[in-house]
Each structure stands twice: as structure tokens, then as C-alpha cells.
Amino acid sequence: MFDLNQAIDNWRAQLGRADGCLGDDAAELEEHLREEMAGLAQAGLTEEEAFLLSARRLGRADLLGEEFAKVNAPSILLGRLHWMGAGVLIWMASGVAASFAGQVSMIEGFALGFHPHVVGGLTVVARLGVLVVLIALALGILVVRERLVPRSIAGRYGLLVGIVLWFVLLLAGSSFCPAVAIRMCGPAEFGQASIVTAIGALATSILAPILLAGWVLITARRLRAA
Amino acid sequence: MACSKELVAASATPLVLSVLAQGENYGYAIIKRVAELTGGEMQWTDGMLYPVLHRLEKQGHIQSEWRSSEGGRRRKYYRLRKEGARQLALEKQKWEVVHSALTSLWEVKPCLT
Numbered sequence: 001m002f003d004l005n006q007a008i009d010n011w012r013a014q015l016g017r018a019d020g021c022l023g024d025d026a027a028e029l030e031e032h033l034r035e036e037m038a039g040l041a042q043a044g045l046t047e048e049e050a051f052l053l054s055a056r057r058l059g060r061a062d063l064l065g066e067e068f069a070k071v072n073a074p075s076i077l078l079g080r081l082h083w084m085g086a087g088v089l090i091w092m093a094s095g096v097a098a099s100f101a102g103q104v105s106m107i108e109g110f111a112l113g114f115h116p117h118v119v120g121g122l123t124v125v126a127r128l129g130v131l132v133v134l135i136a137l138a139l140g141i142l143v144v145r146e147r148l149v150p151r152s153i154a155g156r157y158g159l160l161v162g163i164v165l166w167f168v169l170l171l172a173g174s175s176f177c178p179a180v181a182i183r184m185c186g187p188a189e190f191g192q193a194s195i196v197t198a199i200g201a202l203a204t205s206i207l208a209p210i211l212l213a214g215w216v217l218i219t220a221r222r223l224r225a226a
Numbered sequence: 227m228a229c230s231k232e233l234v235a236a237s238a239t240p241l242v243l244s245v246l247a248q249g250e251n252y253g254y255a256i257i258k259r260v261a262e263l264t265g266g267e268m269q270w271t272d273g274m275l276y277p278v279l280h281r282l283e284k285q286g287h288i289q290s291e292w293r294s295s296e297g298g299r300r301r302k303y304y305r306l307r308k309e310g311a312r313q314l315a316l317e318k319q320k321w322e323v324v325h326s327a328l329t330s331l332w333e334v335k336p337c338l339t
Contacts, residue, residue: 024292024302025276025280027300028253028276028302029273029276031253031254031299031300031301031302032253032254032257032272032273032276034299035254035299036254036272057271057272058271058272058273059271059272059273059274060271063271063274064271064273064274064276064277067273067274067276067277068276068277068280070277070281071277071280071281071284072280
């Protein structure tokens, strides 16, 4: 049984995948489609026939997307720049958040009376854990962003979130927490724990770019194969 | 005989501006009017005229407004602006040059003696 609303939803999803349609472009095309269908239905076509013929007369979604992309080029570029800025800021904020988690775990470790080396190890684990979770979250948002927020405002929204995250975490992670930690344990223990943290941070800084490059290479190969 | 994509693209601007010079209208009706005038000889799908409308709007030649029709349908109406009328006059001059050049060539009967 032909479901018109489903068919129109699919058709609009196809238009959405073609990168060029912005704002109410798709709504305007849908109005055209419905008007054409109404005319064909009056001429005696079934709903399904009218839909198929109208969609065909309107043109292929990818070709329409290409034409719209030419008109919308400045807005599309701006949206991409916003996302780039948001990506850089969120990446930096993730680093700051990881360091914040490390500092908090250091305070907790000292509060629970752990050996400074154990506390240092704890901060490395906390940093890495938060970093991995945040990056996974950022990738997840990237995948579903088009369903969460309209494409035209998504980049701006991401940029704003990035800036806020960055400032809040920077303030908390790099000034407030070390002050608390050093008051709780004394300079010698703080130093011992910090050495372990520093070794962990060094290992992460060396490993992260290698892992990232590997991931990019594997993804590129997979895309080429597909 | 069907017009090439390039010819359609070149003539789309004066066609759309001329249709709107006869009064404001919405996308579907503009496209049907163009199709009717060209007798379906344009090798282009209906949807392709929307990017043309949007480009003309960005250039300031026309302006648009969403309105509801009596049937409850939402339609985006386009209207010619002063800049558009000026552009149409320019387009007219250009196309008349092409038209008169071709007509004068085609009207000359070859002399075979």
C-alpha cells in the first residue's frame, strides 16, 4: 500500500542528503510537488502515479542539490567554517576537560590517603577516560547533528558551545583544582603525583597523533574501497 | 528539437524576470508559465528554476514572501523589484541584439547567380 507521507518524507530526506538545500528550499520544492500532484490527481492518476511523475518532473535530488549549492555557496562555506571553528574549540576544550578530570582525581586520591604514585596513576587514567568519552561524544554529535538542529544554525550553535566549554573548564582545571590539591597534600607529595601525571601526559601526546593519523588513514582507505 | 542546457540557463533570467514583470507570482505558476511559453522545448526539469529564482532574489532583482492561499497551501510569492526591472531592460537589449543579428542573416536570400 502506497503511503504518501512516507514517500514525501523519503523524498525530502534525499534532498537533505544533497548538500546544497538550505532553509526553506526543500519546503518550497515540496509545495511544488504537492501542487503538481493535485493537478495530476484531477487528471485521473492514482496517488502513487501522481507522486512518481511529479517527483520525476521536478528533477533528481542530487542534480537539484548541485544547482542550489551554487546559489547557497556563501552560506554553505560559512556553515563549514563554523563547524571547523567548533571542532578546534571542542578538541581544545576536551583537552582542558581531561586535565580538569585529572586534577579532580588527584584531590580525591589525596583525600582518600593513597600513595602519591597511585594518585598520579589515577590522574592519568581519569584524563584518558574523559578524553576518550568526550571525543566519542563529539563524533556522535557530528553524526546526528543534522537531526538535532537545522543545518543553517548548527555551526553557530556548535561554536558557542565550544567557547563556553573552553572557558569554564580552563578556569576550573588550571587554577582552582591545583590550588586545592596542593593544600590537601603538601608540596612533596604533589610533586611525586605530578611526575606520574606528566609521564602519562607525555605518552598521550605522543600516542594521540599516531592513533589519529592511523584512524584517518583507515577511514580514507575504507571510503576509497566503498 | 530541445534547447540545450546552456541556452536554457542563459535565457532563464530574462524569462523569469519577464513573467514577473506581468505581476507577482509563486514558483509553481512561474514554472508552468515558462513551460507553456516555450512549448515544453526546455531541456530542464521543473525544480531547476528554483535555484534561478533564489539567485535573482540574492542579487536583489526580485523579492519573496511566504503566504497562505485560500486552499490552505503555503506558497512563496515572488515580486519584481526596481533593480529587477532595470536588469530586465538590459537583458532585453542584449537579446534584441542577438535576435536582430540572427533574423537579418536568416532573411537574406542567398544569391546563386
